[in-house]
Amino acid sequence: MSQETRGAAGTHASSSRDEKQKSKGGKPNLDRGLQDHIGHKLRSIYDEVVKEPVPDQFLDLLKKLEKSETTQAATGAGRRSEGER
């Protein structure tokens, strides 16, 4: 029950030592309050983008894709070059 080794693992603010410990036994989890604060900021910047209306370029793209599908289906021009390259 050596507290010395337990104490050493998560004490250093610098991340260089912890980076080497890739697998289990890395840093302890960040304080709950900080986690929440970071999560809150993260969601603020993320939601900024989610709230934006879908840009026209994507709606136009999907329309184009739909159109070319119907065209291909109608003319049968889709797959003739498969296997040629």
Added chain:
Amino acid sequence: MTVSQQLRDELIGHIPNLRAFAVSLCGSVDRADDYVQETLVKAWSNMDSYKEGTNMRAWLFTILRNAFFSDYRKKRREVADVDGQMAARLAAHPEQDGHMDLDDFKQALQQLPPDQREALVLIGASGFSYEEAAEICDCAVGTVKSRVNRARHRVAEALNVTSSQDFGPDRTAQAVLSITSVGGSRSSAG
């Protein structure tokens, strides 16, 4: 195989989240929208490999992040310190949204290694479970957890959270101080 109206509508419904995820990964709206564009094209032409009723959002996110990381790995081979360059670029052109601390946060986010940034966003913002995130990233759940944890630590460090001035109440500052001195008496010389 034509894509049904229903699938098309569902696809459109995921675009806002897909964009938000892409912006977080890239740090730039323009680059993000390029990836979203590419993702939509791939999704459309591979719609027959999407199983209806399964998690379309996760499927789309996977397509997008695979393209991002593929480019990222290529770039790394060509240019050293890709992350540092990106962060420097962001620092030179701060977004004028009037929120100083959000700007700092955005910068801190972009300074993270992309795998950590991705994990943090998937778990903390996109609302995926650890299992879903692990599938998207094609790694173990434990790996996602440790990336999220490291990301949080790095962000906190980058924001210089060592005093209460950023976060107000003393209680939080004490909590911060307590995590940097676990084990009490054995604090090392700085």
